[in-house]
Amino acid sequence: MNVRAIFIDMDGTLLTASNNISQRNLEAINRLINQGVKVFLATGRHYEVTAPYHKEIGLRTPMICLNGAAIHDPITGKALQMRTIRLNEERFHHLTAENPCNVIVHTANGLYCKEKDEEIDYWTEVGQIPPRYIGDLRQAQYQDVLKYSVRTGTASPEFSALFKKEAEVIDWHDGFELVAPKVSKWSAIKSLIHAYRINPNEVVAIGDGPNDIEMLRHAGTGVAMGNAGGEIKAVADFVTGHHQNDGLADFIERYLYTPYEPYAL
Structure with a gap:
């Protein structure tokens, strides 16, 4: 080979x-x-x-x-x-607010999340950099998003399909991720x-x-x-x-x- x-x-x-x-x-x-x-x-x-x-x-x-x-x-x-992703933020946060989930926004300048969890605690320990914001993401001031992670705790293909016109969707057993098209x-x-x-x-x-x-x-x-x-x-x-x-x-x-x-x- x-x-x-x-x-x-x-x-x-x-x-x-x-x-x-x-x-x-x-x-x-x-x-x-x-x-x-x-x-x-x-x-x-x-x-x-x-x-x-x-x-x-x-x-x-x-x-x-x-x-x-x-x-x-x-x-x-x-x-x-x-490669940054551009979503309709108002629609994204409205849809994620209607569903029980954690939302993690990876930006060029750091991490923003709806809730703190074990995964984020681990990332903070290893990377030595805590999230820049934890709470209602509609109030957060962020830009240059590279990836959105939506943690629903279960496979959610019907939910993730709502974003397929705006993003590349990656479905996981516990939610989905969104990156820029292609x-x-x-x-x-x-x-x-x-x-x-x-x-x-x-x-x-x-x-x-x-x-x-x-x-x-x-x-x-x-x-x-x-x-x-x-x-x-x-x-x-x-x-x-x-x-x-x-x-x-x-x-x-x-x-x-x-x-x-x-x-x-």
């Missing part, structure tokens, strides 16, 4: 359920880097809760965050690319591989969620985790092990390692 770059999802792929990188995954990634393969993180997370893991691995490649809405410089953290992890990957002069056929993408479908479908090799749903596995070329069992490392070790050449005297 001729691979020059691999794009790795974080939650449910790189990370365990306790939000750690296993030693085996870390070693597998580092061996790939030593082989000359460019390793990128491609996540739905915002920059502040991506960067600590990027640093832990020792990556020097840009980070794809917020489902492709932002690409960040590996050294400075500065946004190299941002934005995805794959759209961000295309920008990066063009800059690095890498052919899509030389790209591996690995993930487990609905926000990974586009990159698994279009990368030269798409890999679904064992914990991924059927819809995700259906578009992948390979299905590897569960994220709790180092499925990422298992795929890398099986298919991406270059055999060591014997030293010629």
Whole structure:
């Protein structure tokens, strides 16, 4: 397999359920880097809760965050690319107010949310930056929105369908996310591989969620985790092990390692 770059999802792929990188995954990634393969993180997370893991691995490649809405410089953290979304805010807040849910607004300048929860507490702990606002979002003054997250606690395809004319919709088992039209992890990957002069056929993408479908479908090799749903596995070329069992490392070790050449005297 001729691979020059691999794009790795974080939650449910790189990370365990306790939000750690296993030693085996870390070693597998580092061996790939030593082989000359460019390793990128491609996540739905915002920059502040991506960067600590990027640093832990020792990556020097840009980070794809917020489902492709932002690409960040590996050294400075500065946004190299941002794709903002424009919704009818009055309609959005009216509809979300009618439904029991939490709303999280990811902007270029920070996080705004309707309510505080365990997820936001974790983000605050890891990223060391609390939300800029918590409360009635109709009263919040924000701009340059990169992603809206609507947490309903259950799959809500009928609710999310109300926004399909305005946004790219990603449905989850506990709600949905909205980004700008035509934005995805794959759209961000295309920008990066063009800059690095890498052919899509030389790209591996690995993930487990609905926000990974586009990159698994279009990368030269798409890999679904064992914990991924059927819809995700259906578009992948390979299905590897569960994220709790180092499925990422298992795929890398099986298919991406270059055999060591014997030293010629």
